[in-house]
Amino acid sequence: MSEPKKQPPILNPKNKVVFNKIILIYAIFYLALKAYAIIFMDQWLLENFIISIPILIMGLLAFYFQKQQIQNWAFILLSIGTAILLRLNETEWILHIHDLIN
Numbered sequence: 001m002s003e004p005k006k007q008p009p010i011l012n013p014k015n016k017v018v019f020n021k022i023i024l025i026y027a028i029f030y031l032a033l034k035a036y037a038i039i040f041m042d043q044w045l046l047e048n049f050i051i052s053i054p055i056l057i058m059g060l061l062a063f064y065f066q067k068q069q070i071q072n073w074a075f076i077l078l079s080i081g082t083a084i085l086l087r088l089n090e091t092e093w094i095l096h097i098h099d100l101i102n
Contacts (some may be wrong), residue, residue, distance in 0.1 A: 001068060016071030022077045027059025030083075039077055047097045053081050 009015075034052050037043040058079045065075065069075075 004091065016073065019076045020065055020071055022047050023076065023083075024059060024062035024066060026083060027039065027062060030055045031059065044094070044098055046101060047094045048099055051086070051094055054086060058082060 031052060034043075034048050038045050038048055062073065062079070065071065
C-alpha cells in the first residue's frame with residue numbers, strides 16, 4: 001500500500017492562521033511607526049500616507065480574513081511580497097512622490 005504524501009510543515013493549515021495574524025500585526029506596527037514619524041519627527045504627511053496605503057489595505061484585508069476565518073495562501077504571499085518590496089524601496093518612493101507633488 002502506498003502511504004499518503006506528507007505535506008511540508010510550512011503548508012499546515014494552522015500556519016495560514018499564524019501568517020495571517022503576523023500580517024495583521026505587521027500592518028498595525030507599520031502604521032503606528034508612520035504615525036509616530038509624521039507626528040513627532042515632522043515627516044511629510046501626504047507622502048507617508050500615500051506610501052502607507054498598500055499596508056493599510058493589507059491590514060484591513062488581514063483583519064477581515066481573520067474575522068471571517070478565511071485563510072488564503074495567495075493573500076499571504078502577496079502581502080509578504082508587498083511588504084518586502086515597499087520596505088526595500090520606501091525611501092526612494094517617498095522622495096519621488098514628494099517631487100511629483102511639489
